[in-house]
Amino acid sequence: MAERFERTFVAIKPDAVNRGLVGDIISRFEKRGFKIIGMKLLHPTLEHAQKHYAEHVGKPFYNNLINFITEGPIVAMVIEGVNVIDISRKMMGTTDPQQAAPGTIRFDYAQVKESNVVHGSDSVESAEREIAIYFKPEELFEARENDADYFIKMFGHVEEKSF
Ligand code: IDP
Ligand code: MG
Secondary structure, eight states, rough: OOOOOOEEEEEEEEHHHHHOOOHHHHHHHHHHOEEEEEEEOOOOHHHHHHHHTTTTTTTHHHHHHHOOOOOOSSEEEEEEEEEEHHHHHHOOOOTTTTTTTTTSHHHHHHGGGGEEEEEEESSSHHHHHHHHHHOOOGGGGOOSSSSSHHHHHHHHHOOOOOO
C-alpha cells in the first residue's frame, strides 16, 4: 500500500463516552503514533447528525442512528498520520462488533452495531467533509514531528546527536 500522509475524522460515540471509554480509545490512537490535531467534547445537534450520516438517508437503521448519535456528547477528533484513514478503521474493526476481529476496538468494547463505540471516515473525501462538519479550520493544530525535532528547531542549540 502506498504511504500517504492523511487526516481523518474520528468520533467516540455517546455509548462509549457514557461508559467511560474515552481515555482507552484515545490512547490506542496515540500509541499507534497518530497525532491528535483537533479534539472536542460536544453534543451533536440534529444538523450535525444529518450532515454526518447523509449517505444513510432512507436506510432502515437511519432514524435510530440519528437518535443515537444525538443522545449525548461525543468526542470529536481529527487525527493525522500515515494511511490513518484505512489504519484507524482497521483498528476499529468491522461495523458489526460480532464480526470484528479480536483486539479491535469494536470487538473489545461493543456487542451490537447499533452502539459500536466509534466512527471513522472511510475515504479522503469523507474525511474532508466530516472534519468540516465538526471543526473550524482554526480549531485544528499542527502536529509536532516529535519532541526532539521540535526542540532542535525551537532552540537550535543541540550540538551533537548520540545516534
Ligand atoms: P461504519 O461506521 O463502519 O462506517 P456505516 O455503514 O457507515 O458503518 O454505518 C454507520 C453506522 O450506522 C454504523 O457505525 C452503525 O452504528 C450503524 N449501522 C450500520 N449498519 C447498520 C445496520 O444494519 N443496523 C443498525 N445499525 C447500523
Ligand atoms: Mg461509515
